[in-house]
Amino acid sequence: MSDAMIRLEHVSKHFSGAEAPAVGDLGFEVPRGSIVTLVGPSGCGKTTTLKMINRIIEPTSGTIWVDGVEATATEPYELRRSIGYVIQQIGLFPHKTIAQNIGTVPELLGWEARRIEARVDELIGLVGLDGELLARYPSELSGGQQQRVGVARALAADPPVLLMDEPFGAVDPIVRTRLQEELLILQDKVRKTIVFVTHDIDEAVRLGDQICILNVGGVLEQIGPPADVLSNPASEFVDDFIGGERGLKRLGLMPVGSADLEVGPMVGPAASEAEARAVMRRYDTTWVGVLDDERLVGWVSDEDLAGHTTLAEIQVRPIERSVSPTDSLRTALDLVVRSHERVALVVDEGRYLGTLDLESIAREITE
Amino acid sequence: MSRLGVLAQAESRPLMDWDWVWRNLDDIWVQTVEHLVLTGIAIGVGLLVSLALAAVALRWRHLYAPIASVSGLLYTIPSLAVFAFLAPFTGLGLLTAEVALVSYTVLILVRNIYTGITGVPAGVVEAADGMGYRPVRMFLQIELPLAAPVIIAGIRIASVTVIGLVTVTSLLGLGGLGFFILDGLRRSILFPTEIIVGTVLSAALAAVVDLGLLGLERWITPWQRGRA
Numbered sequence: 001m002s003d004a005m006i007r008l009e010h011v012s013k014h015f016s017g018a019e020a021p022a023v024g025d026l027g028f029e030v031p032r033g034s035i036v037t038l039v040g041p042s043g044c045g046k047t048t049t050l051k052m053i054n055r056i057i058e059p060t061s062g063t064i065w066v067d068g069v070e071a072t073a074t075e076p077y078e079l080r081r082s083i084g085y086v087i088q089q090i091g092l093f094p095h096k097t098i099a100q101n102i103g104t105v106p107e108l109l110g111w112e113a114r115r116i117e118a119r120v121d122e123l124i125g126l127v128g129l130d131g132e133l134l135a136r137y138p139s140e141l142s143g144g145q146q147q148r149v150g151v152a153r154a155l156a157a158d159p160p161v162l163l164m165d166e167p168f169g170a171v172d173p174i175v176r177t178r179l180q181e182e183l184l185i186l187q188d189k190v191r192k193t194i195v196f197v198t199h200d201i202d203e204a205v206r207l208g209d210q211i212c213i214l215n216v217g218g219v220l221e222q223i224g225p226p227a228d229v230l231s232n233p234a235s236e237f238v239d240d241f242i243g244g245e246r247g248l249k250r251l252g253l254m255p256v257g258s259a260d261l262e263v264g265p266m267v268g269p270a271a272s273e274a275e276a277r278a279v280m281r282r283y284d285t286t287w288v289g290v291l292d293d294e295r296l297v298g299w300v301s302d303e304d305l306a307g308h309t310t311l312a313e314i315q316v317r318p319i320e321r322s323v324s325p326t327d328s329l330r331t332a333l334d335l336v337v338r339s340h341e342r343v344a345l346v347v348d349e350g351r352y353l354g355t356l357d358l359e360s361i362a363r364e365i366t367e
Numbered sequence: 368m369s370r371l372g373v374l375a376q377a378e379s380r381p382l383m384d385w386d387w388v389w390r391n392l393d394d395i396w397v398q399t400v401e402h403l404v405l406t407g408i409a410i411g412v413g414l415l416v417s418l419a420l421a422a423v424a425l426r427w428r429h430l431y432a433p434i435a436s437v438s439g440l441l442y443t444i445p446s447l448a449v450f451a452f453l454a455p456f457t458g459l460g461l462l463t464a465e466v467a468l469v470s471y472t473v474l475i476l477v478r479n480i481y482t483g484i485t486g487v488p489a490g491v492v493e494a495a496d497g498m499g500y501r502p503v504r505m506f507l508q509i510e511l512p513l514a515a516p517v518i519i520a521g522i523r524i525a526s527v528t529v530i531g532l533v534t535v536t537s538l539l540g541l542g543g544l545g546f547f548i549l550d551g552l553r554r555s556i557l558f559p560t561e562i563i564v565g566t567v568l569s570a571a572l573a574a575v576v577d578l579g580l581l582g583l584e585r586w587i588t589p590w591q592r593g594r595a
Contacts, residue, residue, distance in 0.1 A: 054497060056497060076499075077500070078499065080498060081499035085497035087497070089488065089490025091488070091490035091494025093494075094491070094513065095512045095588070096590075104498055108499055108504075137590040150494075
């Protein structure tokens, strides 16, 4: 048996009065410390499934295991205090300060005031908010700040499991992207077992270690690492649901660091005009990068070279944009198509690593 | 005092006989306090009854409509008719007065408690539930505080209504500022000073209590400060 933090076995939910079950004979596992995203169209039972894990909804049949214990063996309120819960409406308590909101579950668990205070201070920093906000009320915060407080509140009693029900559904796309990034960074630090419900396949692909695609009626269509699902959809439904731009979506999952980089047309800062032109010819470009040891100083075009004998005489042009090894190939591709030279330069904290072009990015995805 | 004497006295009386006011300050104070006590009992008992009824309506939502209509019906019956109707059962006194007064508060209070609590955002309740709040704690720490502004708004309306109605209960021989109004009217020659004192103080009392409750609301709902 694998090290599953959450396991569903033959779980179904039939709401009274409904003709078809909301969830039918569903089974999957969430490995300890990983994120599984539940994604599917409306009516696919993803939220119902999530709410059965903390028993806000009781399953009609089947078993749910949380940390090796049947969920039904624990009183619902006790179970819920051991599971972090974040919802789309956030549900911060408007009449309590941010500090009181974050300290909710520790308070319910009867922690000492001093311990709660210390934990709250720790958490506000962990989600990237200023401690000055602690004395404020939720209505005084922006939507993005409120959602961060919601996450901090869910983490307060350090539960091993986090359930997130479309938590970023109500914020604008820019804030959503940032919250997604922050969640991944946070997850690197806290390593929780997270079940994340979304209707947005891009969000599911971006956040999930595994994505679990559900069809109407809570039917499991496919579960697996996003890259696998994108490259090998198990059914026509999955194929449809993933939608277009599958190549781009896969690129979005692949870090630049995993790609084979080209050395690129590079010369030293003291190179002669002839050397620079030779490198341009060899790489069939109209520019060369200027490399001082491992540091990328800038670049010059063939026009800049005219009338000079060495690079030392020339004011090199600054590198305006580059990608880092942790950026996705999709970001690199964006840079390639937007750059005049059709190239993305890869730099890791000032250290030059190489270049990517359309050809080399395409090669990564067809491999 | 002879009939003639009273007439003679009346003719010489100004609209406001301040002398009478100074002479009866003690009595005015006693009746004002009595007025407040009668109001307080009605609001207190009304709140308890309404909380119970609202709790029932919140637990079994289909009961809200019948509860609201019955208390609405009570609200429409003129207070004098209620006294007349109740007198054979409860006598002419405090009990009759309070039963009538309480019945007038129930409609307003039940409605405001119910809508206040059902008006608590669903997301807040779901979050509380999902974090392991149990029902009693949820009610006391989440639902009641968030419904407080609406509930207090109900208490304000109920208090103002009751303060006005308490003047009528003096018909049952109870105290309160209505005593002066009734006394002023009952004299063989109208005594306007007494009527004015009773009326003005009753209105002033309503205004003061209303403002006091508004202050209470501001004080216990600090999270609403700075919002429209």
